[in-house]
Amino acid sequence: MPDGEGGGTGSGRAAGAGAITEPAAEPAGGPGPRAAGEDAEGRSGSWPGEALLLGVRHHGPGSARAVRRALDAARPRTVLIEGPPEADALIPLAADEDLRPPVALLGHAVDEPGRSAFWPMAAFSPEWVAIRWALEHDVPARFIDLPAAHTLAWEREADEDTDSEGAPPGDDRDPGSRADLRVDPLATLADAAGYDDPERWWEDVVEHRGPGRRDPFAPFTAIEEAMTALRDTYGAAGGERDPVREAYMRLQLRAAQREFGEGAVAVVCGAWHVPALRQKVALTADRALLKGLPKVRTDLTWVPWTHRRLARAGGYGAGIDSPGWYAHLFAAPDRPVERWLTKVAGLLREEDRIVSPAHVIEAVRLAETLAALRGRPLPGLGETTDAVRAVLCEGSDVPLTLVRDRLIVGDVMGEVPATAPAVPLQRDLDRLQRRLRLKPEAAERELELDLRKETDAERGRLLHRLRLLRVEWGEPAVSRGSTGTFRETWRLRWEPELSVRVAEAGVWGTTVLAAATARAEADAVAARGLAEVTGLAERCLLAGLPNALPTVMRVLADRAALDTDVGHLAQALPALVRSLRYGDVRGTDTGALTDVAAGLAERIFVGLPPACTALDADAAEEMRRHVDAVHGAVELLEEVAGPERGTPLHRRLRDRWRAVLRVLSGRDGVAGVVRGRAVRLLLDGGEVERDEAARLMGLALSRGTPPADAAAWIEGFVGGGAGGGLLLVHDERLLGLVDGWLTGVPAEAFTDVLPLLRRTFSAYETGVRRTLGELVRRGPGERGGVPGAGSGTAGFADDLDAGRADAVLPVVRLLLGLDGAQRDDNDNQPAATTGQRQRPAGNDNRLTTTTT
Known part of the structure; x- marks a missing residue:
């Protein structure tokens, strides 16, 4: 059953494909009613003088072995196989040693590549065995199922009808698949044999039968009788598609019998169809069923497949539970x-x-x-x-x-030769994969790239370009061991449906570079928000698309000029600043981005204070996140700016931002969570002393402040995963202020502020919470064993002990992986490490050292 994947709707391989089996034992009383002796060509067995119908279970190793024995005994002059006839020209490629199963025939509509269908085959699939037998014996092989041109057009009409009736879009259930049967033939036969597990019955009667049988055709005779009885009892019941498919198969069978002789044709198909092919139906009746079928232009090719995609868990209708086990049974009899x-x-x-x-x-x-x-x-x-x-x-x-x-x-994955038909984009991707030594693999693996090396840089650009084309071969992951901008880590896994994505992306260009450029330009024009455009600019830099940047930057400048929402501007700025940082390590000219980022920052500085007033709780929390994002972007913008790129401009932006934070920290109308976060950012940046921070906290937690506002201020100051727990551990005055306020909250208001406080303090690590609990239990100034604890200060000695502070530096360098030659190389360090600034000695150095 072709598998509906990736944006397309898969039709089903034969309606009974995934469920019909053959009995293993020979029928009692001999080889069956059609037994015959040896014919004039020396063939022996029970093959009658008419078409040899070999009903199989798709992807069944027992069926595959039985098909080979039957073909060896019968020596037909042609082999007809269930599959799309447009793929007849691809059959000779199966003889290529570079075409290694599991593989699949991929059919897609030329004008709509996303509408596709797969016909998978493994080494243990009877269809593959039949193809290989025909090629080895120089016998013509043909596919006889309903053409993919009709199948894909039929699926499109079915999707349109389904969507118009209100069904959820994307429902790719095949109306002619076994899902619509009233009975599962495999389960019915197993139940008749006294088995409660159809797979166990299949193993006993098929997989465990020995090769030594007098009549290689007896199993197929028996299975035909079983399928005939099932169809007589339960009816065809396969939906409207099965009669049409079977009518087409009968027409092809008649044509082959006229060409090669009635007794020289062998047919390999799903066992469910055998009674229908044996049935005598008027030629005019079959043609009438096929009259007026919709049709689309289609292309077919071989694509790699995987055992994992053969499993039922992958959504494949004719799938099996254990493809690896079946492959083993087929290879190790x-x-x-x-x-x-x-x-x-x-x-x-x-x-x-x-x-x-x-x-x-x-x-x-x-x-x-x-x-x-x-x-x-x-x-x-x-x-x-x-x-x-x-x-x-x-x-x-x-x-x-x-x-x-x-x-x-x-995780076995097949291979397809370079001579197989493919869209130009696929050929360019294959060439790049070979040159960069990036082999597609079914098993998931991590790829670590050092962008300072040319090959790794090209690999990174290729993966980013494919992501722009929606070919999700690689997914970015967190780098281990180093967090410099010259490092990239990818999690790679090739799925068969990505071949469909490549075919879809072929409309954008014939090479990966050209297609990614065209797609980026189109996405920029169609983007709905400013943040989408800035994110796209970042991705263009990561993908190395200089020809797309002019269009993206023009759209970005237009959107930035028209957008007045501070939230949108704040969402867009971080991506621009990251683009500047990535441009440095990739050698990309980002001068235009610098000007846009500076202008965007200025507009944020002007509009942020008014936007932070009169906010409800949800809007205030969202604005707090915007403040964090802008702060990180401004700090990073200063870091990536060198003397040759206008340091005064970036210093001015930094000073302007800190002035905005001072306004936010002291304006009464600003939401409490924003005011608290502004004070915390100023404290971390060395712009306010601890005494001033304590004063502002005291004002925020005074009795005149509503408890909910005070709790929100605490959330902004020490919440949000900003290390607030450690700050309270090492500054007893701040902890004392929080403790004193909390004990003074009226009982009727305590229940209202408790959820916010729990959210704030539950984010701390277990050790931090335990330490805070001990400090509160002991009371202020009673931390035993800590120098200076009794002085009522921040829990430190009066002055910084430079010797003790310097003693930890070698250990820190060792943990960060820094040697002597890299100590001054801050360009490749993350913002969280290199963005820390030296504070005046004797004041904030204590907090900085402790946090580090």
Whole structure:
């Protein structure tokens, strides 16, 4: 069943594809009613003198082995396979050694690449085995399912009808899929055999049957009889699509029989369709069903697929629960249990778990014993999993989860040769991946880049350009070990549906650079808010798109001039400043950004004080976040500005911002949380002394201040994850003011301010909260063992002990990974580290040293 992925709606592989199976044992009484002897060409078995219909379960290794045995015995002159006929030209590529399953046929509408469908095939898929057999024996192979041109057009009409009826957009349920059946054929057959688990029944009757059978056609004869009985009992019940698909298949079968002879054609299709193909239907009736079908222009190609996407958990309608296990059964027909448990042991050893050969031997014995107790011919996945849990995992489900993820499902990813058809953008991406040695992989991995190296810088630009094109191959992650701007960390994982995204992005250009540039320009023009444009400017710098910047900057200047909302301006400024910082490390000219950022900052400085008055609680909290963002941007703007880029301008912006903070800290109409945060920022920046901060806190917590406003001031001053807990630990006067205010809050008001206070103090680390509790319990000036505690000051000695402070510097440098040659290199340090300023000796150096 083709898988509906990525913006497209997948039609289903044969309606019964994911559910219909073959019985393993031969029917009682011999090979069946169509038994025949050897014909003139030396073929033996029970193949009659008519079309050989091989009903299979898609992605079933037992079906795949049975198909090969049947084809070897029958030696047909042509093989017809369920699949889109537009892909006939792609069949010869299956002989290329660079085309390695799992792969999928990807069909998409030429004018609407996002509308797509997949036809996946694994090494153990009967369709793939049939294709390979035909190529090895120089026999023509053809696909005979309904053309993708009709399937994709039909899906579009279905989506339009569904949306017009009020169903949620994006509902890609296939109206002809097995989801619409009243009965699951696999479960029905399993239930008839006395099994409560269809997968266990499938293993017993198909996967565990030996290859030595007199008649290789007997299983298909039996399964045809079973499917005929099911369809007679329950009806077709596959939706409106199945009769149309089966009519098209019958037409193709008739054409092949006329060309090659009635007894020279073999058909490999979903077992559910076999009775319909055997049925005698008038030619005019089949043509009538196909008359007037919608149609769109389509392109098809091979794309890599993964075992994970074959699993049902991935949303694939004809999927299986354990593709890794089935691949193992197909590749290791002899002693599969022993080989499987050896694989599991190897995986667990790689994860540093102790697994000896004795463990493997005992696990094999346990699996065989469980199979005997449960009446199974051989241990299946259930028995081996139970044995792994009990013996190799010592009863724990944690390592068993790893086994399921890595082996039972697996991260195997197929490969497609460069000669496969592809849109020009895909070819350019393939070329870049090879040149930069970035191989797409199904397993998730981290990639750390040092942007000072040319290859890593190009890798980073490629990943950022793909993100602009909505091809989410890489996701930015937090760098470990270094936080300099020259570091980037990506989490990479290639999913098959990204091939659809690449096809969609092909409308923007034939190369990744051209397409990303065109997409960025279009996004800038279509952006709804100023913050979107500034974020886009940042992404253009990260992606190295100099040709897109003029358009983005023009739109940015126009939006900034017209937007009067201070909140919007405050949201836009940080992205601009980050762009300046990234431009430095990437060697990008950011002069135009500097002017826009400076103008934006000036407008924020003018409009922020009035915007912070008369706010409710939610609006005040949002404005507090804007103040934090602007403060960080101004500090970073000063940091990235060098002498050659107008230091006076940036110093003036810094001074203007601190003047704005002073206004916010002292204006009564400003929301309490904003006033508290302004005082805290001034204190951290060395612009107010601790005595002044204590005075302002005392005013904010005076008896004339409503308790809710006072609690909001405390939230702004010591909340929000700004290290307020440590500030209270090391400054007993501030702690005493908070404690005194809290004990004086009237009982009737305490309940109202409690949620805000809990939010403020619950953000502190456990150790900080414990220390604050001890300080409050002991009372002011009673911190034992701390020099200067009895003086009633901030908990320190009267003067800074320079010797003790210098003693910690080597340890700090060691923790930060700084050697002697890097101590003065502040350009590549994060703002939180290099943005700290030296404060006057004897005053704020104590707080700075403690915070550091």
